[in-house]
Amino acid sequence: MTAITTIGLLPVLLVILASSLELGALRIVEARVHSAADLAVLVAVNDQDDAELARTGRLQLTSDAAAMARAVFADNLESIASALAVDPSVIAANASVRVDPAPPTVRISAVVPVRTPVFGALFFHPVTDIAIKTAGGAR
């Protein structure tokens, strides 16, 4: 009886173990995606129009701040490209980048599809979407 219970519980334990590992891997990718978005916002916010600052003393983002944010976001996603279900440049292109002029603020929100092969095998969920939001302003 004990042997049957042990043999019966073994697959359940293995499923729990595999799911835990996949969840851990997913959390790592999520942290990396957040870092990528944070860096993109920081770089875009630092991209100030110096001529305007010298002329008026006002902080103003350059006209291509949104494009800069997307480029840096894509650059930083490259290091985890193998874990993503879509190319980093496509994720960055589809991300919502909002640039507010006053006060100068950059906001990024994106949905990042991540490969989760274990979830795919166990729950028919091979791709898990991670939604991120981040914002930064110039001071």
Place this chain on the structure above:
Amino acid sequence: MGRDDRGLATLETVLMVTMLVPMLFSIIEFGSLFQRWLAQESATIQVARFAAEVGGDTPEVRALFADTLRSTGFTSADAVLDIAPSRVGWRQPLTVTVRSTASIQIPFLFGADVPLRTTAVVRGELDR
């Protein structure tokens, strides 16, 4: 307890120990690995931000890297810092990579050196 029952109890204990001990050590070792990765990731981003401000690879950047790692319980001798290119101008891409190796040991299963690589890409903020 009869002779057969004692044998069964021993078998159950052996099964439990050989399964639970690796599981417990896996949790501890992977948790430690994750903590180390987070510390390295954080140091990489800080170093990248500072390197962008000062225009690339300088002794001050290396000093910040050593200080940041030390504050998280590691030493710069444990990790290799790579900044490319060594000098950047305004809006030029700057890639900072940190490589290190973490050792994990899981009883009854395996022991391995896990390479940890973190990268941050920023833009130069000097010489506008």
